[in-house]
Every structure is written in structure tokens, then in C-alpha cells.
Amino acid sequence: MTKSNRFNHLKSSTFAKTSTANTLTTQSPTEAPLRSLKQLGWNGFFQQQLITESVDYACIARVSAHHRSQYQLLTESGELSLAIHQNMPEMTVGDWLLLDKQHQFVSLLERHSLFSRKAAGSKVEQQLIAANLDWVFIVSSLNDDFNINRIERYLALVNEAKVTPVIVLTKVDLCADLTPYIEALRELDAGLLIETVNGLDKQSTQALSHYCSEGKTVAFIGSSGVGKSTLVNAMLGESNQVTSAIREDDSKGRHTTTSRSLHLTHSGGLLLDTPGMRELQLADCEDGLNETFADVVEYAKQCRFADCQHELEPGCAVQAAIANGQLSERRLHSFQKLMREQALNGASIAEKRAKDKSLSKMYKRVQGNARANKRG
Template sequence: MNLALTLPQLGWQAFFQQQLTLSEFEQALIARVTAHHRSGYQLMTQQGPCHLTASATLPDITIGDWLLLDQAGGFIRLLTRKSLFKRKAAGSQVGEQLIAANVDTLLIVCSLNHDFNLSRIERYLALAHEAGAEPLLVLTKADLCADVDAYLQQVTKLDPMLLVEVVNALDSSCSSKLQHWCRVGNTLAVVGSSGVGKSTLVNTLTGNTAQKTAAIRGDDSKGRHTTTARSMHFTATGAVLIDTPGMRELQLTNCDAGIRRTFADIDALARACRFNNCQHTAEPGCAVQQAIVQGELDARRLTNYQKLHAEQARNAASLQQRREKERQFSKLVKSVTSLKAKKYAE
């Protein structure tokens, strides 16, 4: 990694500059989080890399965040984020996991083989819209696909305005296709299933082989995890690139706005339903079901819309219950502490 990076090469923008006072800009160290480990955070400043030790007093921090440090490397504050990607914690845990912050463009990588999945693409689109980043669908392994147009027709039906690029991630020419997004000051994050070519794409865009790659299974195009942790890279054109591991589980939470934007066509149809609370199942006068019968809407798309809505509502409710329990416990602790203080004072 080049240690002599300017703030723009680290992804600094006017949005963050406007949050600083003149004295902060002149005296504080501006640092970006490039990695998160158990012991703390790896940071990058104009002066080079440094480390911030993990502490219970620190706010929730993730890769891509901007921090202000004092001259000794001590934490001052976390700058307001431009965007934030998060998901429900994997497994049975009740909580949110931060994925990346301050991403301008989300590269949703999907290969043109058995891995191609419209419902998964919609899930990533909802995540991007909720986070406040521009989604860009990157279809890889074009050199191994006999009918690219058939795939393009499917994704166009999701959203006619969706930005799509078809590439062979092994070919350096794919860099020119993504040149518009790989400009100085822009931060991109790469997401997708294992084996779709995320690490290969990162290596091509950065001009090195920092990320490990592995072949996929021939029978079902399934890949193996080669990226095990989120990592930050820098392209020759000045963009910041965040690579993420293939996520087997990406459950949405508090993502209502992102889902509605991703399925704007269904929301538009719903406004013509006879009943305001139509569930789009068997109600009379349902414009959504009528669109399916007439071939204007894919039934799969409605099913996924309903699935994601139910999922995010369920996860949001679970998180709210956990936060309420934590608030009640905190109040109990304060009450007990206050009683003890009074007892000792008597």
C-alpha cells in the first residue's frame, strides 16, 4: 500500500470537510478506517498508517469511517457518515452488524452462470438504496456465457434505470468500463456471493494480486470463501475500493425505504388497488395481482417484495425489543447505584 496518500486519494470529499472547524482542520489528524480487527482499527492518514486500540468508550466504527485524532493518535470524534451499510447480525444473534461506511457506489457483482439470482440482486439493491449509495450491477464471467443478452433482459425488468456493466474480471479492459466510477475521491464497495469474481475484479482494478482467488465448482458454479475480512484497496486512478467477504446470510433490518425504492413498480401499482391495506394476495380489485395475470409483473418479484418486507419488519421489531430491554436494565443499574450512594452518604 502506498503510504503517501492524499486526503482525496483516501476518499475525502466536501461533505466531510464541511464538518470540521478551521482549528480542527489545522490541528487534528484526519484518519480513515481501512480495517477492523479484534484489537482495534487500522487507520490511514496523510502521514501514513496508524492504529486505534478498541475501547468500550468508542462509538460503533466500521471500515470506511472517517475519524478525527489528536496529535498523539487519541480519538476525538467520528465524523457524520455519508452512507452506511449494515445488516442483521448473522445467525440467531439479535443485533446489527456494520458492513461499511461512506461508500459512494456499491458494485453488486453477479456472475453469468448458475449463481445468477434476481431475488439476491433485489436484496442488494434494497441495501444500497437504504444506505444511500448508488448501485451498479457488475455482471462477470461474460467470456463463459453464451447468451449475455438474455441475462441483460432479466435485470432490465427489475429497473430500466439500473446501471449495469458486463465484464470479464480477468481482462484489464474491464477497468476502462468502470473508469467513470473509479475516479479520485470516490469510494466503491464490492459485494456478492463467493465465487462470482469479486476478488478477481479488485485485483484487476488495483493492478495487483493482493486478494486471493479460487476456482468455482463446475456443477453448480458455487464458490469458496477467499476473502475472509473486509479490506480497503486503492486504484491507480485514485478511487478507494472496499472488498467484502461473500455473505451467506444478508438479512435486512430497518430497510423499509430501500425496499420501496427497489420495488417502486409494485408500490406504484398498489396505489391503484381498491383497498388501502391490500395485501396483494386474493383481495378483490388488487391492481398488483391484475398486473401479474396480464404478464406485466413477475410473480417472483411480488413474492420477494413481500418476503423482504416481512423480514426487515421482523428483524427491526427484534432489535427494538432488545434496545428496550437494555434501556430498562440501564435504568435499573442507575437506580441501584443511586440507592447505594445514598446509603453510604447517611
């Protein structure tokens, strides 16, 4: 899906299977109002998979929360819990699943978008954040939390996931001058979608409501304390998410959301709040970086040498753009740093996957030999 057609979402088709409302047992019917699949985000992209692939299933469900030992699911008839088993594929909030009559896992449908990052800390693995999103709100507050380098990181991940980003600047009531913030963002992309809100003012947050129309899924990402949970509560019209104040000395936030979860709005949309990300490392997102830094990439194409490092080489169009004030040196250095980071992390993850695959084959071979020896 290209950037230009992300706004053109496919329309829902008539379902090939009949409803299983009579056989599905809901767990919390009073807490989970009945919704159609379309209201839960179903569209033609997923419907087509049912047509092209013959799969025996009884129920369609969407992952609304991921706990340590189970997934929470939304269906047309209410909520379900699905125990996590080792033979299941890795799944995340927003995924669509097919279940059998006993509400056991059958199949994971192909995603039209997947938002992920390198796992925090020293773990060499990819962490899935959310799937099948329509919009991602990159939330930053108008105080010391505002960091243009961090926003570039978020944009790279969102663009890699093929989802449309929206920069949401919060606490506008505490900001005397918006101009420096808007100008800094326009330097990244003149066409970037930007919204400024006061999360405690219902009228102010109304500007975000048209993104969350019926069947559309919006994810909130950003650092702790920027007001993500406050915005979720404002858009839901109720205090589903706990909130807490920032530290006044450095504007740093405290973690109030500890897990990712989908929330149904009265207008029919779905909101996904995520824990604050204090560490955000990139891996395998070269396409997302190229889109985020499209200006740098475009100048690089005009360099005399294809392998130009944009330093002291003759005929470097990137350095010429910096000298002419068309491109900032900060932007070039940020692009180069993130490109190196994503390549290094991507290689480490690929190496770990190869080792894990090799170990798995060895374990199966040893177990096979042991069974053969036992038989005699």
C-alpha cells in the first residue's frame, strides 16, 4: 500500500460465512457491547482472504489485548479469551484471527499493516506493537519533551508499517508560541499532518474525532507523560485509562499505561493506547527511513557518485543543499545515524533467527534419533 492510497480504505463485502452468534458464549456481555465486524475494523482486504483461501472456521475475532498467558478477543457477539500456546504464530493487538466452534485458534489472517520495533534493552529480537492500523498518532507535548530527533524515529517506524502518521501536540494551553514547534515539524515534511490539542478540553480534542470514524483503528504512541491516556479518555468520553502528572523539574512522564489494548468509541472507531517508549531502537526499516527523509534521499540521487558519503566528495548535491540552506546538517546526520542503527540491529536479529532455526532443527533431529533408538 503506497502513501498516496492509504486514505482509500477498502469497503466491506458480504460475508461468506453465517453468523455464529447463537453458538458463541460471551464472557462480558455487559462490558462489551455487540458490534458488527465492520465496526471492529473488518474490510475487503480481510474478506478477500476468506474467498481466496478455503479455511474451515466458525468465528472471526480481533485481538484487543495481549496478556502474558492469553489474548483478549473481540467478536460480533462479545469478548473471548484465547490461551496462548507454543504452536501459535506470534500475534499482537489488532490482528484478525479465525476460530473453530470450540473457539480455538485456526488461522491468523494476513496484515495490511504492522507496527514493530527492536525490543528494548539488550534483547536481540523484534517486538510487535500493533497490526492493521489506519492512523498512528505520534503524541508529543509542547514542553521539554518535544524532541525532533525522537519524532523522526517514530515517523520512520510508522512509515515502514505503511500507516499514515499524524503528529499530535498536546498541552497547547501551556504553550505561549506554537510557531517554533510547527516550523521544526514542517522541516521534516511540509505535508505532515499536525494537530494541536488540550487533552483536558473536550472541544479541543474534537479535532481528532474525524480520524476515528466507524471501523477505523487509531494507535497512540509517544513518551510517558505526553498525555496519550488523557487523550484516549477524552475521545472515549470516560476514564478508561489511568493518568498521572509529569515531573515538574524536567517535564518527564511516569508510566501510567502498562499494556496495549483496543478501546471501542461511541462513534464506532477503535483506539489503541500504548505504554510510553523511553527506548526506541530501529531495525529493518530502511524503506521507512527513506520515506521519512525523502528530502535527503532526493538530493542524494543528484550526487555525482552513486556511492557518495556526503562528506568531501566533489559534486555532492547533499552538501550543496546544506550550503544553500535547503537542507539542515542536523537532518543529514540524523538520517545517517538511523540508517546505521537499523542496519546493525536488523543484522543482529537476522543472525539470532538463523541460530534459533538451526537449534530447532538440531533438537528435532536429536528427538527423532532418540525415538528411533527407543523403537529398536
